[in-house]
Amino acid sequence: MADFCKQCSLEIFGEDFKDMAGMAPEGQSASVLCEGCGGTQVNHLGECLYHAAAGGTSAACLAAGNIPKVVS
Secondary structure, eight states: OOOOOHHHHHHHHSSOOOSSTTSSOTTOOEEEEETTTEEEEEOTTOOBSSHHHHTSSHHHHHHHTOOOOOOO
């Protein structure tokens, strides 16, 4: 099943299907794999935290490579 952040869902389908809404508690973020952005982080509304800064499109966000770094 393909899941999309809020911005990619709006861009691709014209509607937010809320695939990633609720994945993080309010005030926090969750690491996710968006089919448009790639590896990224979303807030409690399912909004990609990097989308606007990367250029505002799914292609720009994917190209920016926003995969969260794991520190061990």
